[in-house]
Amino acid sequence: METTTHRHGPHSAVTPAEARAAFRAGRAEPTAGWADGRTQANLIAVPADWAYDVLLFAQRNPQPCPVLDVTEPGVSTTPLAPGADLRTDLPRYRVWREGRLVAEPKDVTRLWRDDLVAFLIGCSFTFEGALREAGVPLRHVEQRRNVSMYVTDRACRPAGRLHGPLVVSMRPVPADYVHTTRRLTARMPAVHGAPVHAGDPGTLGITDLARPDFGDPVALHPGDVPVFWACGVTPQAALMTSAPPFAITHAPGHMFITDALDAAYRLL
């Protein structure tokens, strides 16, 4: 058990409710490796008059924006995590005004508005359990880092007033495991699915892996290939370029931990 705990990270055995309670109480750290087997989600909450744009953006860009749930306006609960409050139960938030990041609080209760519609978007952390089970090392968990995320030179398909670049997460994968990694993640389209690219970062317009746009740098071991997946931070990049008057999101890597089982998002 000690070994298992170590291999999976110190918080792998906590329940989703315990994790959310810790974050509600003020703990603030990236959630990779927390609550093994439970689905983590990106949050993006916008005023109701922007909700159609966000939902259509997600429909047109399903790989970076797989929608797991959408709340009614003003509602901060979700059937994916009974008892949870979206305003308090994430470790850290980002608050956006006119496309500018204005705060990164640990609680947004006083900022929540009656007209906010919250979108929960699938997260690549969900497929990490499947990778680990198949023996694929997770370098960012080993290194106790947030996953690396990069803004690419690929544009998402715009929707209404929303437009922006594709953001990707990167995991170093030993070359012999790249095929397995592709096969396993292709089965989980609700959490970004197959990689968008493996290999040369320049193909995506990424100039320096050591300088991610979000998250932490993660070191590659000799023989590792950088593998890139569409990332749920993509809607945040769209907020930055499209500048709705107000929005609240999770801070990158600081996800909402739901009660849903990762395995439920495996297709086959």
Place this chain on the structure above:
Amino acid sequence: METTTHRHGPHSAVTPAEARAAFRAGRAEPTAGWADGRTQANLIAVPADWAYDVLLFAQRNPQPCPVLDVTEPGVSTTPLAPGADLRTDLPRYRVWREGRLVAEPKDVTRLWRDDLVAFLIGCSFTFEGALREAGVPLRHVEQRRNVSMYVTDRACRPAGRLHGPLVVSMRPVPADYVHTTRRLTARMPAVHGAPVHAGDPGTLGITDLARPDFGDPVALHPGDVPVFWACGVTPQAALMTSAPPFAITHAPGHMFITDALDAAYRLL
């Protein structure tokens, strides 16, 4: 070639553009078996102020309502079929006012409005090619009938003002092929995916297979099992119960034939 044409139906070899041209010229018949290998889609067009409800309904009910494309308001073209016009290129339409079916014309050019948003929804015809390739007989094609569709006693998850029952299509499948049928269609979640049920129609609240709510009755051969899939007519049932002021849809079974390849919607 003669044999192939016969087995696949007389219109299997036409191109999508030829099919659309025939329908534009006034031909009106169900599209099952037309333009082999090309994706067919359900149409639902609503005023822009209902578009969020429809899109959220689709997000919350992805099995009956897999969205393939959404147009901008007033636009009647789609990247899924360059050169096509959604107002003329389906064999038959349905026009709805306050939830009541008021007309079934072959052309809706004069009824189209500047504020209409059109949704193209995946159709189970898309997976029929995969079934045929695996040797699964398609009874409705053999019998030159429209597929049978039934309103079930299962409620969809509502979204805003939209609510209604799940509608299913039914195909008789020889018992030995039910497993294969399930496996093949599970790989195509964008076109309804795995069956929702196989066997006793009563489980879905269907009392008489010989009296479908939409489409034609299709005879089961001895040893056939009725297999049910979530159906893209579900949004039409929601229109009937939710009564938006105006809507245009395809007539059941009379689909929009896109240029997209069915194979593109196979996940693995």
